[in-house]
Amino acid sequence: MAEEGKDINQERTNRSYLDPWPPVRGDYLLGDPQAKVAVVTLASTFHPHGAAISGPCKTENLGLEKIVANVISNSNIRVLIICGMESKGHLPGNTLLALHKNGIDEKGRIIGSKGAIPFIQNLSGQAIERFKRQVELVDRIGLEDIEEIERLVSEYNHLAEPFPEEPYQVFKRRVAHHEMLSGDSDLFFGAGVSMDTARWLVASEV
Amino acid sequence: MFRFKNKQSIVNVGGVRFGGQPGSLPTVLCGTIFYQGHRIVEDDESGIFDHAAAERLVIRQIELSGETGCPFVLHIYARTVPALLKYLDFTERIWSGPFIIDSAERSTRSAALSVLSEMGYADRAIFNSISIATDEAEARALLENEVDSAIILAYNPGVPGVEGAMQILENGGQVSDEGLIPLAGRLGISNILIDPGVVPMGSGAGSSLRFSVVAKSRLGLPVGSGIHNAISSWQWLLNKEKVTRRCCDAAAACMQLAMGGDFLLYGPIEGGEVIFPAAAMADILVAEAVRDLEIYPEASHPLFRLV
Numbered sequence: 001m002a003e004e005g006k007d008i009n010q011e012r013t014n015r016s017y018l019d020p021w022p023p024v025r026g027d028y029l030l031g032d033p034q035a036k037v038a039v040v041t042l043a044s045t046f047h048p049h050g051a052a053i054s055g056p057c058k059t060e061n062l063g064l065e066k067i068v069a070n071v072i073s074n075s076n077i078r079v080l081i082i083c084g085m086e087s088k089g090h091l092p093g094n095t096l097l098a099l100h101k102n103g104i105d106e107k108g109r110i111i112g113s114k115g116a117i118p119f120i121q122n123l124s125g126q127a128i129e130r131f132k133r134q135v136e137l138v139d140r141i142g143l144e145d146i147e148e149i150e151r152l153v154s155e156y157n158h159l160a161e162p163f164p165e166e167p168y169q170v171f172k173r174r175v176a177h178h179e180m181l182s183g184d185s186d187l188f189f190g191a192g193v194s195m196d197t198a199r200w201l202v203a204s205e206v
Numbered sequence: 207m208f209r210f211k212n213k214q215s216i217v218n219v220g221g222v223r224f225g226g227q228p229g230s231l232p233t234v235l236c237g238t239i240f241y242q243g244h245r246i247v248e249d250d251e252s253g254i255f256d257h258a259a260a261e262r263l264v265i266r267q268i269e270l271s272g273e274t275g276c277p278f279v280l281h282i283y284a285r286t287v288p289a290l291l292k293y294l295d296f297t298e299r300i301w302s303g304p305f306i307i308d309s310a311e312r313s314t315r316s317a318a319l320s321v322l323s324e325m326g327y328a329d330r331a332i333f334n335s336i337s338i339a340t341d342e343a344e345a346r347a348l349l350e351n352e353v354d355s356a357i358i359l360a361y362n363p364g365v366p367g368v369e370g371a372m373q374i375l376e377n378g379g380q381v382s383d384e385g386l387i388p389l390a391g392r393l394g395i396s397n398i399l400i401d402p403g404v405v406p407m408g409s410g411a412g413s414s415l416r417f418s419v420v421a422k423s424r425l426g427l428p429v430g431s432g433i434h435n436a437i438s439s440w441q442w443l444l445n446k447e448k449v450t451r452r453c454c455d456a457a458a459a460c461m462q463l464a465m466g467g468d469f470l471l472y473g474p475i476e477g478g479e480v481i482f483p484a485a486a487m488a489d490i491l492v493a494e495a496v497r498d499l500e501i502y503p504e505a506s507h508p509l510f511r512l513v
Contacts, residue, residue, distance in 0.1 A: 121366055187208050187210055
């Protein structure tokens with residue numbers, strides 16, 4: 001699982017969100033980072049006013065991880081509205097609800113999700129726990145009425161208070177370093193040069 | 207360029223051959239029609255679409271294939287079974303080669319297997335895909351029907367990268383009790399095509415390139431990918447000119463082929479205009495690169511048509 005950083009990053013300021021925020025790139029539109037609401041529009045594309053961040057999510061694994069990483073890195077966000085049309089087969093909306101309600105099992109599978117491949121690979125249990133504690137999910141899957149969504153955003157922006165903990169930074173997992181030792185070549189470039197593809201090691205026999 | 211020490215098997219589906227040593231067979235190019243958001247589809251629930259536009263698209267791929275020597279496979283995406291039936295009716299009239307059957311809906315994929323067997327299309331059909339998302343109902347449908355060609359999606363959500371993908375194929379890794387290749391064999395799939403499952407750029411898309419070398423070396427099976435998915439999900443590129451996006455698509459396709467790819471799932475069928483020439487160019491360069499490694503291209507290769 002990913003390693004989480006509780007240490008204060010040098011780039012972090014005294015604000016309730018990481019700077020720069022959000023830490024993970026994606027297909028989203030940013031609003032006021034002090035706002036209390038984030039909106040995920042699933043397979044639909046629209047951007048309601050008033051949200052700290054809004055954007056689509058079409059996958060039930062990597063897409064969800066980005067949402068969690070960007071939400072918990074801003075302690076102001078207390079409500080995540082899930083709206084728009086569900087992404088067929090992948091079901092990220094259903095999976096987000098399942099992640100928040102049930103978490104993941106020992107294999108990283110999101111418990112109770114009906115999505116195709118509902119796994120978390122880059123978030124620790126701590127990050128998921130933080131997500132569950134920090135935000136409330138508002139299930140409006142199927143809703144595409146932007147006026148109604150903006151009304152919800154405005155309502156929750158006024159109701160919620162910032163989460164009383166530091167923003168949480170999710171670090172990308174580092175791939176374990178393997179010693180590059182010589183091995184049996186199984187791929188040949190000719191002229192006495194070959195490669196052990198298990199180690200991705202090119203060697204010359206000459 | 208290189209040749210593999212291990213034997214590289216060749217899979218034949220409906221007369222189209224995939225695999226072998228890099229430089230021997232032309233790349234098989236698979237273009238998707240009726241995909242989600244395809245503008246020629248009016249109603250993806252019932253399968254209402256613009257027949258004339260669909261026909262033009264397929265005929266253009268046939269022309270490009272005939273000109274370059276790279277075989278074409280029609281990749282049919284259907285949301286529902288009624289839509290699939292209409293798409294198959296259309297396909298039967300215009301295309302005699304192999305086709306890939308695909309849907310985001312498990313129930314549609316399962317039902318498609320029965321439909322294909324009943325309609326006598328099983329030997330031309332490639333099921334997309336067997337993955338860790340394959341559930342018992344889908345596995346039963348594969349076992350009980352005649353389709354014996356499938357793409358195996360080696361996406362491993364538990365362990366990213368090449369090693370994780372190989373684990374999923376061979377033994378299931380941490381997320382499954384059975385590898386997808388043994389599973390496919392148990393379900394009667396004899397023609398196996400391997401796809402690493404390309405993730406977005408920034409999430410490890412590049413590992414698909416190295417995967418193709420490793421998978422071919424260890425398994426000896428045909429390997430390809432939908433590398434265009436990495437490009438289409440690249441936010442920075444989205445606002446660039448169409449020609450810029452297409453250049454990147456073609457470049458990514460060529461990188462996949464330079465790393466031993468046997469087939470490309472090139473995404474929207476409209477992309478064939480740039481992918482066929484790019485793939486033919488890559489095939490020629492690879493064939494020339496391995497000429498003195500005792501790999502000989504077959505007669506239909508772009509090397510003998512375009513230069």
